[in-house]
Amino acid sequence: MSLDKLKLSKPLITAMTDAGYISAKEIQAKTLSRIIGGQDIIAIGPEGCGKTTAYVLGVLMKLKYSTDEAPKVLILVPDGERVEAVIAEFMRLSRNRNLRIIGLYGTGGMEEDINILLDGIDIVVATPTRARAVYLKLGLNLNRLQMLIVDDAELIVKQGMQLPVAELARSAGKVQHLIFTTVVHDKLNMLTDQFMNFPFATVEVEELGSAEAETHELLLYQLPNFKTKVNLLNLLLSDEEVFDKVLVFVNTRLTAQKLGKSLRTARPGDVSVLNPLFFDEEGFDHIDDFKESPEARVLIAANEGFSGTDFSGIHFIFHFEVPEEKELFLSRVVKNNEEELVAITFASDLELGEIKKIEQAMGKKIEVMDLPEELVIDKAVKTAAKTKKEDDDLPKGGGAYHEKKESNSKNYNYGIGQKAKMNMKKKHS
Template identity: 65%
Template sequence: MCKFADQQNRSSVSLDKLKLSKALVISMTDAGYLSPKEIQARTMSRILGGQDIIAVAPEGAGKTTTYVLGMLMRLKYTKDDAPKVLILVADQARGEAVIEQFVSLSKNRDLNIMGLLGTGGLDAEVSELALGVDIVVATPTRARAVYLKLGLNLSKLQTFIVDDAALIVKQGMQLPVAELARSAGKCQHLIFTEVVHEKLYKMTDQFLNFPTLIEVEDFGPEKTEIVTQLLYLVPNYQTKVNLLRTLLRDDEVFDKVVVFINTRLAAQKLAKSLESPKVGEYSMLRPLHFDENGFDDFEDFKATPEARVLVVSNEGTGPLDLDGIPFLVHFEVPEAKEEFLARIVKRNDDEVVSLTFATDMELLQVRKIEQSIGQKLEIAELPADVLVERSSKPKGLDKNRIVKESDGPSGGGAYHEKKESNSKDYNYGIGQKAKMTMKKKHS
């Protein structure tokens, strides 16, 4: 009894660093939160101060609890006919979890919260909103639909929150997010995400001005022993093809390569685009048509010297014995991280290099993989001779400035623009790196 009381007292002192009310500290302790997470310690004062932020942290880092606590501290409950807080979530399940978090931590408070998650009729939701609500939790598409029916009044909005912004962008819901944010006018904006990238910035640039970027990495103490990793960040599919062709020109280094891609149709398309004058050099595992270069058995590829590159579909292939394959290329990042992890775990003393090609839309999966292995993938510079296919930028898009947590508002240009000093046009490619590794090993 005394031990528990002492533990509760010590945890309360720790939670007091967040400058929460005594009632919220008690609610946090009762819910099992014994100390603040790093993301909470670094963002809470800014949230309570009304600043705009982009908070980047991995899954499980405490992002949701952060803004729930911030809103419970800031809100003054009145019977207004318009919500004070709008929280946009990726789907119904996420919205229900957010509402449950609010209810759990707002004990003994008259909290008016409503979900617009596509589970009821529009007219019924409009009628319920007219009765008065403090907080609305909604999917972007549903919130926009209710807004267009004049049912969602944003005139008194104090805080606009985007939960899991990278997933919302991946699902293609940038337009309703930006429209709702612009319609809300002047208010605080809180963006929470696992990763940041150009497409996310294109969405937030439409309504954010000088937000503070706060990044938290929490990999934990354990690291999985894995093969050598290199991550290539590319803008689109065609640049991936150009990069793969460039690397494979060095047939002395890349003497046996397995290229993983998500679907069988994509594998067929990629294998055809890698045609070589050498018969059987490039092939596909279990080709779709009998007249295409390929192998029905993976072991046959391993035993065939002239077969240098094999394109493998993640779709229905199952586990493969990759022993003896020195180079693995993840042309696409698998949706199921377990597929990726099973291939890169180090099993013996063989020198193996795994290359991953990732676009903005795949960085979310990359982050989950990094969390699983307890370390970041090393980012490699693109070889200087790779043709980078540029995506066209929308005309008239303003790039509002983003400042790092430690910087002041007067800092440089947009965070996502490379500084000139960092725009390298040289690269020690994987071929040179592999050769140096082998030279060191045998010297």
């Protein structure tokens, strides 16, 4: 899309051209008019789709020159590296403008930052914890704030910084709120519900890789927490005829030990751990030993101690936790032989961002499965989900428990062979 379609000022078009931009991104085309018009938005898109540039352009279009000491824009990001990256983008696109901007992050003294703020600032880019600390020291004046922007919102939630974001948003009063994120889920909705202005717009774009990878069969279950993941794994593994030889991946050996003790076993040796932490635990030192053991049916392996990818003789692998490195996930699911394999992933709200990155790398979406009716969901989360659904006044969309479109509703599952398909179909009908 041509840059002219964004209806930017001539200086901004020139700045974008000088910075190397030759066309507008979809997220920019869908959000800029709303940003300039003053509407609250939640913008959802993968890494690299142009979210940061979208709000930088919006701010530069709206921000008028003034000599006020109090900032007009507060931008909250997860860490110091993102603070510097956002400031750099502002500098690239405002070369012919006297823009007063400051970055707040770190854990040291804040006297210098407060002095700069008191001299007069237009834009503050900060981590939520640092911004809140400076605000409580009376160094950050929010009385003249016009825009509050939360970038990489899913990472801010993942790092547990919802409280300072909510406190700053409430302290700022009635301002325009812009939320940029790779994914929306219940935990993020619980944060934004506290301060978003109604009605707000939700804008979503998807940019998958141009080449689609050839993978084994992939399934995804969206689950609220560890306990519910255990419940689902126990439920699925209860069908010993289908799940006859299974490999379950977690991120650490400690989690492998915990999960091994949480799974129900029909007989001794049914569930074991690869390279167990303690000598008295059921386990194997090598995956080949597991394959050759007729008694062993489920092997739990930690990503941190697993280097092999030979899944011959194993028909199902579970990613009980999403690997921290997407390359590790891809190395297991991309086809390199003719052997049939189903890779089932359990993802919590906080892991959905990693799923988006994996899908982007593969060039395709992972099939999202309905939760079985007989699945026991953790009580606290179940209550929260029920309250969310019953409250018609709350904004809709995005969470792991949102109401599905009819076209996306599934009452079937996939497996290896007709028997697996039929057996798993019964579990989800």
